[in-house]
Amino acid sequence: MIRIIVDGVVVTLLAVVLTLSVVTWMKAGSLEAQLATVQKGLRETNKKIAESEDHAKTADAGASHGALDAPHWGYEGEMNPANWGSAFPVCGTGQAQSPVDIRGPFEKSDQSIRLDYKPTPLKVLNNGHTIQATVGAGSTMTVNGTAFELLQFHFHRPSEEHVNGKPSAMVAHFVHRSAAGKLAVVGVLLKEGKDNPVVRSIWANAPQKEGPEVAVPGAEINPASMLPARLDYYSFEGSLTTPPCTEGVTFYILKSASDISLAQIDAFPFKANARPIQPLNGRRITAN
Template sequence: MYKILLSTITTALLLTTANAKDDHGHDAHKHGDHTKKAAVHWGYGKDAGPLKWGDLKSEYFMCKEGKNQSPINITSAYEVEKKPLKINHKAGGEEVIFNGHAVQVNYKAGSSIDVDGHVFELKQFHFHNPSENTIDGKSFPMEAHFVHADKDGNLAVLGLMFVEGEANAELAKLIEVLPKKAGEKNKLKTVADSNGLLPKEKDYYRFTGSLTTPPCSEGVIWAVFKKPVSASKEQLEAIASVLGHANNRPTQPINARIIGEID
């Protein structure tokens, strides 16, 4: 019995290692001693993808137990009396990194948003292809997440949808130095300014949610712009091709949440 169990565990370990390689295209052996513990690499494939995240590691339990998870299909929004977002962003995107899960632009300090009097600083923005949130069931070819944190680490994320159309000058700045492999980090030749990406009309949907990647922590303030912005087919393909496969978690149940609509 013991032997059978052991061989089952060994097989599971081997499978986990193989899956990690499939999901990220790099060798799990480099990341630690897999004979001591299974390499727990989450990804978007069948074996270590969104439906399995909650079982990969105990720290990821919210991915399967959470009741306020992201992304969601934004629908049945209520008009609510809330102040418009105060966006105090400056140019500050200095480097672009491919972290193995998404293309991300790291932002220097000094840009923030004010949500009902609470200030969150912009840390980075990154991309999902296709979009994670959907609006009235509609998916978009790409969604950017502008991740902000307050001094205690609480998060507020702005979601921005992209449609295929005219080329986007701000995206061009990071596409010209786009990383090719996981861990690669390149300095932008021209500092990116998130204001160049955000829509002119800043109507948004507001709700609470979670990180859309493990550990799927909740308590995240979400604001998704109603108006999409455009990027060319080539630009959308350039960003999507870094990862080579979709990186959108499926939409999650809304449960008891109320979606606010702020014009």
């Protein structure tokens, strides 16, 4: 890819040099003038190639943090959430962005959801933005008869969603996808309380720094153990809460929270990884 871009620059600039040479030859007729022009053109060509290679190095460095050639982003510094839109337009211009502040009055939800999560081999990823548990096939969510497969769940501190203006200590986002490619996220708010056994397994194997996924031989977790007893929810249409902030994601934030201990909250390697609250822009929040 990078080689093709550099080659493209060379071809274009050689064409420019050639054209300039011919024009100069026709106008000046002096051999010295022709040579000077060709040499100037070559110097410029070399400069462009050097610039391309510099750009290629920068792009390679970015690749280790996620998608190929994806710009850096984060929760602080130059590429903090207020500036995500400069590299990921939907983050800046989208009208149905997540997270939101959940407050009533609520319309009655017409959706029935069923969660059927199964034990899964423990696979933990630190992607530089969160800790994620990757879930094997077989755990599903059913919304009005449509099946969504649970792909992964991950954590934010504090919770990204607020209820009546207030965040919880943390939130776990369970990310599901239907056969048609539609995304649905179940949010389980985590409040300070008892030790959370699923979190204990994940934290014990989570790399402190960004790196490849860690598969823990013989270890299993059951995502169902993360769920509170009651599954009543608030629901709204939103987006990925991280770049590229793609919209068309349905959220179900459970009204009941699950426990996580203070020590577990403190041990999460990301001090703050919550995108700020986004405007509703007329969206309705439903509740069941």
